[in-house]
Amino acid sequence: MDDLNIPFEQLVDGLQKVLEKYGMEESRARRCAILFAQADLDGVYSHGVNRFFTFLDYITNDWVKLDREPELLSQLGVFERWDGRFGVGNLNAEFAMGRAIELSREFGIGCIALKNTNHWMRAGNFGWQAVEAGCIGICFTNTIANMAAWGGSEPKIGNNPLVVAIPRKEGPVVLDMAMSQFAYGKMSIAESKNEQMPFAAGFDDKGKLTTDPSTILKNRLALPVGLWKGSGLSLVLDMLSALLSGGNATNKVNDMGTEIGLSQVFISIDPDKLALLEWMDQKADEIINDLKSSTSFDGKTVRYPGESSLETRNRNLKNGVPISKSLWEKIQNEAK
């Protein structure tokens, strides 16, 4: 790929200018641009700038209302429900995790349920947001149906990404996992290279496991992690999102025809408020050190979730964020 390395700040500025041209207020455009750029900064190229123009299409189609801010629906101590009002997904999510963090400062735990929101792009951002505030962050979202339930032969459940983020001085642990074994984006890339997936990635039209991306891209029967287990986990994440927020479950998102009006949950736990700091770092280090002391099949060191993101971030901060030349030109043209 013909990549440029764009300094992070320059990338943010470019995206921000485009968003302002689309009518987004300056400070919101800046935050939104940072959230897009941060995905690329951390090496999650599938959920950052590569989705920016799709996001702009959603604005143009009026599926994403670019100036709407979340509205409080109900509150009771640690728990609040908010209406995302079909606003900007990543801004809504950042707001919601921020509000969960505020509640956890006061109560030890904070939980925000958000309805009528839109795609938050890179899920992990909101886990990093929590750990950078010194908090444990847990969040999940529902999605449009893009996997079959176990035994089923049509898409009925979402891949419902789940984030669990745990602060640690030497590098936080940030798990960011969708319930599908492989993202459709990764399968598209494999298909374009005429490659098979390295492990079973979905079902063929007879219900047998397959590694063939073309088959799965056609029938939309991506594999849930752990077969029946991930199918069940996806279902309960969807239920929790919809029931706590009072918003749409995956079946209702499907009725929208496009992936809008999602339901999400954000939880923050403040270890300081809960008096856990006495042992947090030492225990976390012991766990990670024990994991990394594991013998391995290929002689490489076992890695923990979030470890690569931090390395990639540091490298990209130094060398610039890799962006394809054509995409960067498109951004610059759009910003003119």
Add this chain to the structure above:
Amino acid sequence: MDDLNIPFEQLVDGLQKVLEKYGMEESRARRCAILFAQADLDGVYSHGVNRFFTFLDYITNDWVKLDREPELLSQLGVFERWDGRFGVGNLNAEFAMGRAIELSREFGIGCIALKNTNHWMRAGNFGWQAVEAGCIGICFTNTIANMAAWGGSEPKIGNNPLVVAIPRKEGPVVLDMAMSQFAYGKMSIAESKNEQMPFAAGFDDKGKLTTDPSTILKNRLALPVGLWKGSGLSLVLDMLSALLSGGNATNKVNDMGTEIGLSQVFISIDPDKLALLEWMDQKADEIINDLKSSTSFDGKTVRYPGESSLETRNRNLKNGVPISKSLWEKIQNEAK
């Protein structure tokens, strides 16, 4: 198998008598017996009466202290930490979920972190406990290391069961999943029948996926659900358990030499207190009905987690709980 069908109450009485003979106080012996019998009642034969004599060995070895009740360590509104004092695992867990439910009645959400506890046997019991109280229940535990972390070639992470239970009038949704694709107990059964597992179940000694139970029973390299994803999820569940409770992580449980001194987390959400009842049942029904309307590969109806348990429970309540003749005789002899 030469099975008897023992009425539930008779099974409970038999187990209770044995526990009392071992020195357990009457009301605790009754609760403990019910929790064992309930696993079998719901068809989870791997984590019920079949483990009863192993549990008695733990008492005899003084690994499980049969008269110790949990002790409060700290409390702050929705969050409490308790010390399980190496007491009876299922009684400690039932107490902790009960306490989480009490907190959720007051605050909407309750969270109990429990350290120094022991194996809770069937995880799902504590999810059913929550939904029977009308609450959403979430709980998880760490375990001894029984899977390799992704890329690793030795057991370093636990299969850390996770329960998510959601009340619903027509039948609650109760997900009870360990992070291993198959339980070692199921692999032992397959090995004894000289059968292969139906899907990849672990790694062979070269790190390739295998369906051979004998290989995995020897090298203890069971497959995490979703490969690297379940490996990551197992790690963060262990971290949350140990960091919130201040107790042992899996690496420390390993140092004990036997699976004792675990850390667990119990969360209850009271939909009534949080004013979610207005839509709970309707939305839950819509989600489940949509799931069950799915086309399927084998013509059968797609099922949701917990659906089979309830059917089995109703059948076993009517016909008696299936117990092998030899095991029932052993219980009766022990009770004399």
